Amino acid sequence: MRARTLAVAVAILVSVGVPASANHDKGDGYESCNAGEVCLYDLPSSSRWTNQFAWGAVYGTDYTWYDTVDNHYESWLVANDMSAVVNKQARCDVQFRDWSTGNTWTVGNDYFWREAPSYINQRADLHVLVNC
Amino acid sequence: MRGRVPFGGSLLAAALFLAACVGGVVEPDVPEEVPNPGGDLEASQPFRSLPTAQVVAIRRAVAEVRDRCMADRGFPQFLEVEIPDEAITALDDIGLGTYTFGPVTEEEARRFGYSPLLGFPPPFPGVVADDEAFELAVDECREEAWSKIGPAAEDTVRSLERLGSALHNAFVDALRASDAFQELHRRRLSCLAAAGFPARDGAGVWLRPEPGMFPVEFGDVIEVGGGESPPMEPGQVLVVDPPEVRYIPTQDEIELALEDVRCRAESDFAAEVAALAAVIQRDLLAEFEANLTELQIALDELVAGLGPAEGRG
Numbered sequence: 001m002r003a004r005t006l007a008v009a010v011a012i013l014v015s016v017g018v019p020a021s022a023n024h025d026k027g028d029g030y031e032s033c034n035a036g037e038v039c040l041y042d043l044p045s046s047s048r049w050t051n052q053f054a055w056g057a058v059y060g061t062d063y064t065w066y067d068t069v070d071n072h073y074e075s076w077l078v079a080n081d082m083s084a085v086v087n088k089q090a091r092c093d094v095q096f097r098d099w100s101t102g103n104t105w106t107v108g109n110d111y112f113w114r115e116a117p118s119y120i121n122q123r124a125d126l127h128v129l130v131n132c
Numbered sequence: 133m134r135g136r137v138p139f140g141g142s143l144l145a146a147a148l149f150l151a152a153c154v155g156g157v158v159e160p161d162v163p164e165e166v167p168n169p170g171g172d173l174e175a176s177q178p179f180r181s182l183p184t185a186q187v188v189a190i191r192r193a194v195a196e197v198r199d200r201c202m203a204d205r206g207f208p209q210f211l212e213v214e215i216p217d218e219a220i221t222a223l224d225d226i227g228l229g230t231y232t233f234g235p236v237t238e239e240e241a242r243r244f245g246y247s248p249l250l251g252f253p254p255p256f257p258g259v260v261a262d263d264e265a266f267e268l269a270v271d272e273c274r275e276e277a278w279s280k281i282g283p284a285a286e287d288t289v290r291s292l293e294r295l296g297s298a299l300h301n302a303f304v305d306a307l308r309a310s311d312a313f314q315e316l317h318r319r320r321l322s323c324l325a326a327a328g329f330p331a332r333d334g335a336g337v338w339l340r341p342e343p344g345m346f347p348v349e350f351g352d353v354i355e356v357g358g359g360e361s362p363p364m365e366p367g368q369v370l371v372v373d374p375p376e377v378r379y380i381p382t383q384d385e386i387e388l389a390l391e392d393v394r395c396r397a398e399s400d401f402a403a404e405v406a407a408l409a410a411v412i413q414r415d416l417l418a419e420f421e422a423n424l425t426e427l428q429i430a431l432d433e434l435v436a437g438l439g440p441a442e443g444r445g
Contacts, residue, residue, distance in 0.1 A: 034260065034262055035260065035263070035266060036261055054257075054258025054260050055255035055258045056374070058353050058377065060352055060353025061352045061353065062352070062354060062355060062377070080342075089258075090210075090259055090266075090270045091195070091198070091210065091259075092215075093222070093293075095222055095297075099248060099339070099340040099342060100335075100338040100339060100340060101304060101308065101339065102304035102307075102308075102339045102340075103301050103305070104300055106293070106294075106297050119305075126252055128253055128255075129219050129256075130221065130222035131191070131221055131290075132215045132219045
C-alpha cells in the first residue's frame, strides 16, 4: 500500500513537472523585471539566475532559480542563496530576513541593482514588503 | 520577454501531500493565519520607545494622497489593495519578535515546528504593470504626496527608518556576540544534546535553528492555491493575489522544537534574553541619542501639520 501510494505521488509530481513549483516569476509572468516586482538574483553581478515576486514570500523549498539564458529551472534553492535585488515595487521597500542570525536588509523601491551586504548575502529566508 | 509556465497549484499540492504521507511527515495542521509577532518579549523592549506611531500617521497620510492621485490619473488599483498595518513601516518590527527564537509554547511546537511562517506577516496582493504611464504616475504621485506633508518629510521618515534598521542589526549582532548570550546558547545546545539532538558544528551562534544545523530533516513550505501570474499585455496594470501557503513540519523537527521549548523554559531563557536585550538596546539608543532627538523634532513638526484624522495614532 505504501509503495503504491508513493508511486501515485511520484506520478503526479512527474505529470505536473517540477518547474511549476519553482516558477521564477510571481509577478507579471515575464522574465524581465517589471514595475511592481521584487526581482531577486543568485549572483551579485549577473542577472542570469532570477526569481521575481509581486508580494512578500517565504522561500523554503518552494522556489529555485530560473536560468534566463538556457531557459530552465535549476535545482538549487533561492533560500539562503540571494545575492542581489532590484526593487520595482510601486509603493513599498522590501526587507530581507535571516531567521538564524536575526539580521535584516531593507532595500528601497529605487529600481537600482543592489548587492546584498555580507551579513545577509546568501542567508535570506524570506522577504516582506515594508515602509509602504 | 517570456510567458509564464502554467502552474498546477492544486494538483501539485495534492502530490506533495501524498508524498508527505509516505515520507514520514505529519499531516498538515497549520492554520491559514499563523500567529503574528506580539507578546511580552517584544513589547517590553527599549526600542519600542521609538516614535513608530508618528511615522505610521505620516505614512498613512502619504499613502492616502498617493493612492488617490494614482486613481485620478486612471490607475485605481492601489485603492483596491489596502496596506496592512504591519507593512506601513519597518520601524515597529525592530529588535526581538515573539518568534525570534522559534515556537514559544509546546502547542506551537507541535503545530508549526520551526515554520519560517512564524513571525512572517501574511502577504497582501501586488500591483504589477507593463505600462510606462503607470510608472511615471507612480513617481509623480509619490512626490506630490510627500511634498504635501511638509518639507523634507520623506527624508525625515526614511532617515528614521534607516536608523531603525541599523539599530536592529547592531542589536542582533551585539546580542549574538555577547558573553551572556553565548552562555545561554551553550546551555540551550547542551540541553538539546542531552535530549538526543546534538547540534552540528560550524553553525555559530544562532537565534532560530535552520535546516542543516541539526541532524534532523525539516519540513517544506508549499503553495496550496492561488499565486498564478496573469497573462499580462502591454499597457496593462493588474492586481495579483499572493499564493496561499502552508508549512508542513516533519515529525523529527517537531520533536526537536518540543525539546527546544522545554529547554528554553527550564533555563528561563526568555527572561534572561529580555534583560540582556534591554541593556543592549538602551546602550544603542544612547549612542544614537543626538540623531534620534534631531529626527524627533522634525517628526513632531510634520505630525503637527497633519489634519486631525491624519494625526491620530
